[in-house]
Amino acid sequence: MSEDAVPLLHAEGLVKTHHGQGAPAHAVRGVDLTVRRGEFVAVTGPSGAGKSTLLHLLAGLQRPDAGHIRLDGARTEEYDEARWAVERRTRIGLVFQFFNLVSDLSVADNVELPALLAGTPARRARARRAELLAELGLDGKERNMPGELSGGEQQRVALARALVNQPDLLLADEPAGSLDSRGTREVTRLLTRFHARGQTIVLVTHDARLASAADRVISFFDGRIVDDAVLSAGPLRAPGASGVLRLRD
């Protein structure tokens, strides 16, 4: 069986309605989505279209009212909160608009923590942290606290944290949403680089430039996918390409 026979992510019939103070918000109204290993998928659409809700469903941060999600073929509807937490610690990396770093932990500790929680030996976690921070241009910032860094630097720390356990899937929700144009260019460049090495990415963004880094762009409107366009074959999808490059060492 080829590697592509089982997609990394397969969602079918996803529905999610939020019940807040006002009228119910039908955020996701029936979404089917398949993401293969190595794809870089951007989800774009107007404010309130339901993009973040979709990403939260894919990350197990919220549960669908209907439909199901398969992760590498596994039926996630059987997962409890603890199992989803393990998935997010090991196989799913998450990046958010406002970084969500632990403010009273150093940069180094923020990046190492998920590795240690996943059972990585301390020495290996340190080595992986050092490798990622160097790659992300954060050499010399290890002992800084997040509040001492610029927004762009904090987002790079968040990216390092999301990648420290070499997740199968990186989910990013408006990762440049609070950055200036330089920070946006930087995030675009880094996502492009990790994708070129085989990282599967699903990105939610308003930013057309960031979206154009993806090889597939999904337009979301009123809780539904209204367009799904493959922009390029992508570096791992070229005819004759064999296997998928992985970040794993």
Ligand SMILES: Nc1ncnc2c1ncn2[C@@H]1O[C@H](COP(=O)(O)OP(=O)(O)OP(=O)(O)O)[C@@H](O)[C@H]1O
């Ligand atoms: N926790 C919640 N409780 C109630 N309503 C919610 C909740 N989260 C989202 N919504 C509503 O669901 C709809 C979709 O929101 P969502 O944040 O998924 O959209 P979005 O496309 O990501 O928007 P934006 O680009 O502005 O972040 C909106 O009407 C929003 O107000």
